[in-house]
Amino acid sequence: MIKHALAAIAPALALLAVTTAATTQDDAPKPAKIFTTDNVLAVTIKGPWRTIGRNKNSGEEWQGEFSYSADGATVTLPVSLRARGLTRLDVCDFPPLRIGFDKQASKGTTFRGAGNLKLVTHCLKQEKYQAYPVKEYLAYRIYNQVTELSYRVQGMDIRYIDTETGRETERFGFLIEDPDDVAKRNGLLKLDIEGTIPPALDADETSLFMVFQYLISNLDWSVLGGPDEYCCHNARLAGKAIDERPVYALPYDFDSSGFVDAHYASPPDGLRVRNLRQRLFRGFCMHNDAVPGAVQAIREQREAIMAMVNNEPRLDGRSMDSAVRFLDSFFERVDSADGIASLTDSCRG
Known part of the structure; x- marks a missing residue:
């Protein structure tokens, strides 16, 4: 009789075991997702x-x-x-x-x-080129320091x-990170549009974009249009909706910057710069009033930015010294008497 009773309840016990295991698995803490920590x-x-x-x-x-x-x-x-x-x-x-x-x-x-x-x-096999991806990685993290966008x-x-x-x-x-996730994280949508115009761009965030590109001396980008179906060149646009302002530009691909200083990169044609490490500000004149705030936002993160570079174990001494000196030259420029004017005097349009 006991044997029959056990046989009768066996299926229920098995179901309970499966349910308990599933519940335990669901309740178990999940590991941190990628892009949520600085761990390598x-x-x-x-x-x-x-x-x-x-x-x-x-x-x-x-x-x-x-x-x-x-x-x-x-x-x-x-x-x-x-x-x-x-x-x-x-x-x-x-x-x-x-x-x-x-x-x-x-x-x-x-x-x-x-x-x-x-x-x-890593692109190239030789040891002397291994700093390229490390410095480009640092460029992304520097921009993370000043804006969630x-x-x-x-x-x-x-x-x-x-x-x-x-x-x-x-x-x-x-x-x-995927551009859709960047936009979603900021309560926005990735905008699959052909291009935009300067008045549609958020003045504060666009000025951060422009000053950051000046910091790393990168000219290989566009926020108004690009060669592909969707805007832009080495940037994507995000906003609340396709027909709603303001629009935000999200930069990527920094290997052509003076900060990375890749041997295969060169400045875009038509710009009056000698090499990648000669900085040129390419902000829009209508946003000039927002430039001092953008400079200050980056200036406030100087200690964190420099610590990030100085504590990067994958950079050899020569690469680290070069990167530190290059970033220091930006802060020396913007801290000078004509610091802001030296940027805004070369604004566009």
């Missing part, structure tokens, strides 16, 4: 790297494997890999990538909801394993 992750990415490198202009997609450690265990996720970019595709030994995380497989992990993200890679980045010490040859390479790289 150690990861391994497996893929057919030699084949990808030989076919980097094909637009093809390959399957790979992405793994990292969490709570003493290794988490492995299937990913898709595709070469991307324009200039860097032509000059890089190892191309920049777009990496796609499987939605179902990444549930409950650090990479939950990651989707398809840009991965900035900026792309967050996830630094990673990456071990690449070629599934065809077994060859391994260890380099620094970083993921860039």
